[in-house]
Amino acid sequence: MNAAVAPPVPEELDAFRRDRTYLGADHHRNERRIWIVTGICVVTLAAQLVGGALFKSVALTAGGLHMSAHVAALLTAAAAYAFARRHAADPRFSFGVGKVGYLAGFANAVVLAITALAIATESVERLIHPEAVRYDGALPLAAAGLAVNLLCIVVLRPARRKGHTHDRDGDLNISAAHLHLSADAMVSVLTIAAMALGAALHWDWTDPAAGLAGAILVGRFAWNLARRASATLLDVNPSSALTEEVRARLQVDGAEVVDLHVWRLGPGHHAAVAVVAGLHVDVARLRQALAVIPELSHVTIEVATPGATHQP
Structure with missing residues (x-):
């Protein structure tokens, strides 16, 4: 009796990653860095809110509320990393969860756009109805906020990609968080310069003018980030x-x-x-x-x- 011949196994058409895991090469490292920066911002947020309550300082309280926007953006990025890591092998996602970070990046772009709108609204209001600025309390607070931002920017600095690559965006999730803090640092620099000029020349309009310039800068960052993230989410040809x-x-x-x-x-x-x-x-x-x-x-x-x- 002749042995039954097994039917030929059809050659798979799919390549090259059978596990369908499409996370970035630095996924775990970037997730750790996001959590470190989130911790720094949470400590700063708590210090500012407690200090504002103890010393009856509106400026400290306002700084804490502003820092809460950073914490929200960083938690969004961290949640995206955690979700992608935990569901990397989930068969329900036909092409993996590599795009979750781009979704978080788009969310951060929306937060940046709302921040830009809020800053612009407040700046225009202050230009129309000027108010005296307490430079002695505002300048140290702005300097402290800038120092925290610069520390976080260094920690979150995206890794340089070695060799030739067609992927110019890299890990957009950490880039979005880095861009969020970089935009705020630039606004802080403008604010400090404007307040120093206002304090020296007694010009109350320099502070809101710097705020308006910062709002335009943040709005531009938000648009570029939203455009890059949406291109991936909508499957635009990347290269x-x-x-x-x-x-x-x-x-x-x-x-x-x-x-x-x-x-x-x-x-x-x-x-x-x-x-x-x-x-x-x-x-x-x-x-x-x-x-x-x-x-x-x-x-x-x-x-x-x-x-x-x-x-x-």
């Missing part, structure tokens, strides 16, 4: 150079790429779905040609008969 490199590597031995889609899955991870037409297409060879692209983590190749109409 025309990467797309053309994938196309060039697939068009060998007479094969023709009739349809190609490239999108970002997470920090440093991209996916490509391609339809290739040709008489003698070697899928294994095509996969091998694409495997040299480090940012390409998921590939699906469909082979079509030459002349056939493909419906994307």
Whole structure:
């Protein structure tokens, strides 16, 4: 009796990460840094609120309330890292959870935009109805806030990517938190300069003028961050150079790429779905040609008969 012959196992079309884990290379390190900075801001927030209550200082209380915006933004970023780490292998997410950080980045962009609007509204109000500024109490507070921001900026500084890469955004989650604090630091510098000038020349309008300039700066940061995050969330082609490199590597031995889609899955991870037409297409060879692209983590190749109409 002849032994039953097992049916051939169809070659998988998917490559290259079978675990569907598309987290950034520095995910765990960035999560730790976010929690460290969150702790620094929470301690500063508590000190300012307690100091404001003990010394009856409105300026300290206002500084604490402002710091609460930083804490909220950092907690959003930290929650995104924790969620992505815990659900990295969850099969419910077809293409992993690498985009959670971009969602947090978009949320932080919204917070920045609201902050810019609030600063602009208050600044315009103060320009129309000037009020005397207590420079003796405000200047030390602004300087202390700037010092805390600079410390946090150093801790959150995004790591430099080595070698050639098509992923210019990297880990947008930590970049968003870093940008949030950087924007506030720039506003603090403008504020300190304006208050120093106002104190020297007795000009009350310099403080709200600096606030308005800072609001414009923060608003621009918010727009750029929202644009970058939404591009990933909406699967905008992340890199025309990467797309053309994938196309060039697939068009060998007479094969023709009739349809190609490239999108970002997470920090440093991209996916490509391609339809290739040709008489003698070697899928294994095509996969091998694409495997040299480090940012390409998921590939699906469909082979079509030459002349056939493909419906994307």
